[in-house]
Amino acid sequence: MSLTIFPPRPAPVVPVVGGTGGFPVARIFCVGRNYAGHAAEMGHEVDREAPFYFTKSAHAVLLSGQDMPYPPRTQDLHHEMELVVAIGAEATDISQSDAMGIIAGYACGLDMTRRDLQAAAKDKRRPWDTGKDFDNAAIIAAITPAADMPDLADLPIMLSVNGETRQQAVLADMVWSVAEIIADLSTLYKLMPGDLIMTGTPAGVGPVVRGDLMEGRIGDLAPVIVRVV
Numbered sequence: 758m759s760l761t762i763f764p765p766r767p768a769p770v771v772p773v774v775g776g777t778g779g780f781p782v783a784r785i786f787c788v789g790r791n792y793a794g795h796a797a798e799m800g801h802e803v804d805r806e807a808p809f810y811f812t813k814s815a816h817a818v819l820l821s822g823q824d825m826p827y828p829p830r831t832q833d834l835h836h837e838m839e840l841v842v843a844i845g846a847e848a849t850d851i852s853q854s855d856a857m858g859i860i861a862g863y864a865c866g867l868d869m870t871r872r873d874l875q876a877a878a879k880d881k882r883r884p885w886d887t888g889k890d891f892d893n894a895a896i897i898a899a900i901t902p903a904a905d906m907p908d909l910a911d912l913p914i915m916l917s918v919n920g921e922t923r924q925q926a927v928l929a930d931m932v933w934s935v936a937e938i939i940a941d942l943s944t945l946y947k948l949m950p951g952d953l954i955m956t957g958t959p960a961g962v963g964p965v966v967r968g969d970l971m972e973g974r975i976g977d978l979a980p981v982i983v984r985v986v
Contacts, residue, residue, distance in 0.1 A: 768951070769818035771843075772899040773862065774979055780843055780861065780900050783951030785813040786942060787839075787868055787889070791932050791957025798960050808933045808941050813868075813890045813955075821865070821898035821981040827967050828891050831871035834985070836965055837958035838916035838924045838973040840909070841866035842935055843900050844952040848943045856939035859948065860903045865973050865981040867896040867916075868955050872964070895955070898973075898981035909935060912976035914959060918969050926959035928975070933957075 770779035789809050819825055828834060845861025868889070875888025909928050916924040933941070938956060942948065965971060965985050973981040 766816065769815055769820075771818070771820065771864065771897050774899045774901045774905075776902070781951050782815040782818055782897075782953055783949060785815060785817065785895055785953045785955065786946075787811050787813060787955040788933065788938055788957040791938075792926060792930055792959040793932060798962070805932065808938055810942065810945075811885055811889055813895045817890055817892065817894040819893040819896045819983065821896060821979070821983060823983065824986045825869070825893045825896065825983050827985055828869075828871060828893065830887075831873055833871065833873040833964055834966075835870045835872045835962050836916060836918065836923065836971055837868040837870055837962050838914060838981075839866045839868050839955045839958050840864075840914065840928060840935075840975055841897060841900075842939070842954040842956060844939075844948050844954065845903075845950050847950070848939070848948040851940055851943045851948075853936045853940040856936040856943075857903075859939065860935070861950070862900040862902045863906055863909075863975075863978060864900045865898040865975050865978050866953075866955055867971065867973060867981055867983065868958060869894045869896060870962075895953075896981055896983050897953070899979040901978050907976070914973075914975045916961070916971060916973040918963075918965060918971050920970075923963055924959050924961035924973075930959060931957060
């Protein structure tokens with residue numbers, strides 16, 4: 758006899774470069790204002806005391822190469838290009854020196870944002886959920902295993918829309934490094950295999966409309982490519 762009244766929704770699975778399996782996504786943590794340039798363009802200063810976070814549902818995942826339907830109830834859909842960190846082991850209150858050891862891999866990702874809904878929520882001091890967590894709001898490319906990655910700091914991160922560069926920086930510009938983010942986040946949550954961390958976006962975020970083609974790259978990671986329809 759079934760223990761549920763309907764079949765559970767399957768976890769989204771992100772392909773792994775060079776592998777025969779995939780990475781099942783459980784939770785998505787996102788780091789806010791992790792590039793000073795982006796914080797400034799949004800009218801904020803960077804809080805250098807500690808990172809801050811918001812979340813997206815795992816069911817917000819859209820795989821690179823698929824079309825993104827323009828979401829409802831927004832007139833201002835924005836792109837935010839990010840490095841995505843895939844967690845492969847459990848960790849609670851882990852040290853910065855050990856943090857990199859729990860990473861399964863890295864990917865290019867887009868944190869899509871209904872900017873008008875986010876702005877309205879901010880004005881009313883309400884949560885950002887409707888602006889950040891919606892269908893297809895976390896676009897993820899194939900994950901490259903951590904063992905195949907060089908040092909992250911020198912890698913360029915960029916996003917083009919219809920062939921025109923919109924965002925361009927290097928990962929060294931992040932206010933909080935990957936190790937610092939993992940160590941801090943692990944004091945708030947027990948990190949688990951299947952967790953993704955979207956590490957923040959550089960300056961240059963902006964709107965996209967139906968028909969726009971976005972292409973994001975970080976070094977030699979598999980690019981994230983998506984068209985808005």
